[in-house]
Amino acid sequence: MNVRFTCPACEQPGQLQTPLPAEWVCPKCDQALHLKPENAEPALTACAVCGNAELYRRKDFPQTLGVTILALCCVASTATYFYYQQWWTWSILIGSAVFDCLLYLLVKDVIVCYRCDAHYRALPAGSKHQPFELTTFERYRQEQMRRKQLQ
Ligand SMILES: [Zn+2]
Numbered sequence: 001m002n003v004r005f006t007c008p009a010c011e012q013p014g015q016l017q018t019p020l021p022a023e024w025v026c027p028k029c030d031q032a033l034h035l036k037p038e039n040a041e042p043a044l045t046a047c048a049v050c051g052n053a054e055l056y057r058r059k060d061f062p063q064t065l066g067v068t069i070l071a072l073c074c075v076a077s078t079a080t081y082f083y084y085q086q087w088w089t090w091s092i093l094i095g096s097a098v099f100d101c102l103l104y105l106l107v108k109d110v111i112v113c114y115r116c117d118a119h120y121r122a123l124p125a126g127s128k129h130q131p132f133e134l135t136t137f138e139r140y141r142q143e144q145m146r147r148k149q150l151q
Pocket residue numbers: 007008009010011012026027028029030031
């Protein structure tokens with residue numbers, strides 16, 4: 001398993017592999033971050049960076065790329081339709097649908113922490129994590145805003 005996270009003090013990105021150390025010192029601001037390696041192994045029960053137990057699962061695929069491919073296919077199929085190229089229109093539409101399905105099957109999951117946005121990749125199989133939930137995300141976002149206001 002590997003984890004990507006950002007320094008809570010200066011937002012410098014960091015990356016670590018399991019077995020995780022108990023402490024990580026930020027190379028930029030020297031802030032020491034106390035990790036919880038026991039959360040990460042054998043199963044990821046809670047975030048090893050901030051200790052938060054709520055994590056979500058999503059496909060490890062840049063969403064903008066997916067949308068761009070879809071948009072390009074729409075434009076292309078409209079153009080071929082306009083020029084009465086029916087065979088091409090259908091090939092593009094069906095091709096993009098098949099491509100989408102393949103991507104969905106091939107792309108691995110990434111587990112993300114709601115609170116600190118740490119990304120966990122290459123997890124052992126069979127990890128039970130729930131898909132992204134907007135209400136939970138919203139709760140953490142507001143909590144974070146309140147914390148920033150207090151500072
Ligand atoms: Zn830092």
